[in-house]
Amino acid sequence: MSDLDITVLDATATVHRESLRHRGWPVELFVHTAASIRHFVSQDLAERKPTMARLVARGVPLLPGDGGAAVRHYCGEVLEAGPAPLPAETLAGARYALSDLLDDMQGAAPGPEGTAVAVETWRRTAELVLDVNGCWRGGGKWLMRELISLDTETGTSWVPRLDAGLAAALAGDTTLLRVTAEECLSLAGGRLWEGFHQAASIDESR
Known part of the structure; x- marks a missing residue:
């Protein structure tokens, strides 16, 4: 049974989330003020995941009144x-990161390490495909839902290839997953390993 996600907008509330059952139905309550919704939308934007914005903008008002029209409009615009x-x-x-994983995959023997590399390659490839196409990311099932939406809009086949590629890799054949990841990298500018440089961010005040 799928749970019900219910956002409660209350200017006097203590912001929190709560899981409960109502008449046997699992319910996730997200209790917010307008300010807290904007705060969490901002946090989500940094991760490229529109979790809060989608929850509010696409929700159906259940009580009389404007249903938080202003904040719903803001989330819709986001x-x-x-x-x-x-x-x-x-x-x-x-x-x-993806280039490094592909190198690891070539040298990984079947077993726990190979499984970990394959799963991470699958996830990183899916995220990078969404990034280079200017799409939202997602976590868990929403990662695939975002990718399904991209496939539907563009006529691509990332979802079935990644799904089949991961299944084959877990069974010992990494060919399809590697080919799919390489195609993704070609859209992003190709492999990158030698010459990569990333400055460290250190808080020297501590």
Whole structure:
């Protein structure tokens, strides 16, 4: 049974989330003020995941009144605008990480390590495909839902290839997953390993 996600907008509330059952139905309550919704939308934007914005903008008002029209409009605009362009440094880091995983995959023997590398390659490839196409990311099932939406809009086949590629890799054949990841990297500028440089961010005040 799928749970019900209910956002409660209350200017006097203590912001929190709560899991409960109502008449046997699992319910996730997200209790917010307008300010807290904007705060969490801002946090989500940094991760390129529109979790809060989607929850509010696409929810159905259950009580009389304007249903939080102003904040719902704000969240709708965020969804419509999409994520900000990926910074060059972040894109380089993503290319490097996936390139490194592909090298690991070539040398990984079947077993726990090979499984871990395959799963991470699958995830990183899916995220990078979404990034280079200017799409939202997602976590868990929403990662695939975002990718399904991209496939539907563009006529691509990332989802079935990644799904089949991961299944084959877990069974010992990494060919399809590697080919799919390489195709993704070609869209992002190709493999990146030698010459990659990333400055460390250190808080020297501590």
